[in-house]
Amino acid sequence: MDYQTIRFDAAAGIARLTLNRPERLNSFTLQMHAEVRDALERVRADAGLRVLVLTGAGRAFCAGQDLGDRAVRGSGQATDLGESIERYYKPLVLALRALSQPVIAAVNGVAAGAGANLALACDLVVAARSASFIQSFVKLGLVPDSGGTWLLPRLVGSARALGLALTAHKLGAEQAEEWGLIWRCVPDAELGGAVDELARQLADSPPLARWTAQRCIPWSSSSMWSAICSASSVARPIMRRASPRSWRRGQRASPAADSLADGHELRLGCSCIMLYGFPPGRSGGSPCQIS
Numbered sequence: 001m002d003y004q005t006i007r008f009d010a011a012a013g014i015a016r017l018t019l020n021r022p023e024r025l026n027s028f029t030l031q032m033h034a035e036v037r038d039a040l041e042r043v044r045a046d047a048g049l050r051v052l053v054l055t056g057a058g059r060a061f062c063a064g065q066d067l068g069d070r071a072v073r074g075s076g077q078a079t080d081l082g083e084s085i086e087r088y089y090k091p092l093v094l095a096l097r098a099l100s101q102p103v104i105a106a107v108n109g110v111a112a113g114a115g116a117n118l119a120l121a122c123d124l125v126v127a128a129r130s131a132s133f134i135q136s137f138v139k140l141g142l143v144p145d146s147g148g149t150w151l152l153p154r155l156v157g158s159a160r161a162l163g164l165a166l167t168a169h170k171l172g173a174e175q176a177e178e179w180g181l182i183w184r185c186v187p188d189a190e191l192g193g194a195v196d197e198l199a200r201q202l203a204d205s206p207p208l209a210r211w212t213a214q215r216c217i218p219w220s221s222s223s224m225w226s227a228i229c230s231a232s233s234v235a236r237p238i239m240r241r242a243s244p245r246s247w248r249r250g251q252r253a254s255p256a257a258d259s260l261a262d263g264h265e266l267r268l269g270c271s272c273i274m275l276y277g278f279p280p281g282r283s284g285g286s287p288c289q290i291s
Contacts, residue, residue: 005032007057008039013050013203015043015101022058025110027066033088040095050203052099053195054122055106061131064113065089089114089146093121097147100211102202106195107131107173107182117146120155123214125182126198127173128191133181134171135164154218155181 007018017039019026043052056062065084096103096118105122112134119125119133127133135152137144144152144165152161156179163169177185186194202210 001035001038003035003039005029006035006039008042010046010049012200013048014053014199015039015046015049015051016053016055017043019054019056019062021066022056022060024066025060025063025112026056026058026115027063028088028114029066029069030088033092037092037095040092040099043101044095044099050101050207051199052101052103053106053199054096054103054119055195056108058109060109060115061105061107061111062115062118063110064115064136085145093118093147096121100207102210102214104195104199104202106191107133108188108191110134112136114146117144117148117151120151120181121147124198126184126186126191126195127176127182128188129173129185130188131173131185132170133173133176134168136168138166138168155179 003020005019005021007016007020009016017036019032019036021027021029021032040052043049102124103122105119105125105127107119107125107127108131109128110132111119113136116133116135135144135148137148143149148165149161152164155161156164160179164171171179171181173182173185176182184194
């Protein structure tokens with residue numbers, strides 16, 4: 001696909017996706033949705049890519065939906081935001097969260113509406129000090145979409161989440177860091193360097209251990225303590241079947257490790273715990289099996 005609204009490049013195992021409509025604060029159009037989804041599929045399908053960095057061009061990260069996009073609005077018609085959410089934003093956020101590679105949001109400016117929740121859907125958020133996060137939905141008569149109602153209370157608690165949703169408060173990056181909404185706030189001039197260093201660190205980390213942490217930590221907010229402990233115990237012997245060197249390189253160390261390349265056994269074991277409360281092989285009638 002020939003990209004017109006994004007930039008995409010990859011080097012040294014690190015993919016970079018830049019929303020590139022700076023004149024519209026990188027707000028989404030149907031064309032941008034299609035291009036971003038295509039880029040995410042490229043990342044998903046490339047085993048050589050270890051990390052994805054998502055950022056915006058110019059002075060904004062993303063201002064959410066471009067309400068002037070005629071492809072969404074139609075000639076002389078009001079924008080059907082409900083249809084847009086179901087057909088475009090929901091699949092976008094689900095595709096982003098489903099990546100096995102960790103995703104870093106490099107928030108270089110304002111992140112508003114769906115743009116804010118797109119950033120929060122990433123695994124780690126690093127923001128420039130001048131950046132801000134705005135749950136602007138209430139101004140349009142909406143509730144936070146693109147996963148916002150799930151993400152916000154888990155990140156900052158119900159009281160703050162509700163306050164952000166009801167007031168459309170402009171939350172600065174420093175306060176967002178203090179509240180635990182994001183991982184780090186850095187001086188504007190240091191954003192690129194900080195994100196590059198973090199991306200290299202993640203790219204060099206053991207992929208299976210990284211993937212397990214990406215999945216188990218979000219599960220913990222809605223799972224029993226015993227289930228989370230069991231998930232961790234299931235993961236350890238599976239990961240040991242690959243040598244420490246292969247963990248670091250993301251390579252298959254032996255025939256027994258072949259199924260680890262896409263995390264099949266690990267996903268199956270952890271999913272079994274989340275569904276049934278115990279790992280595969282234990283009593284209780286679980287249909288999950290690891291061969």
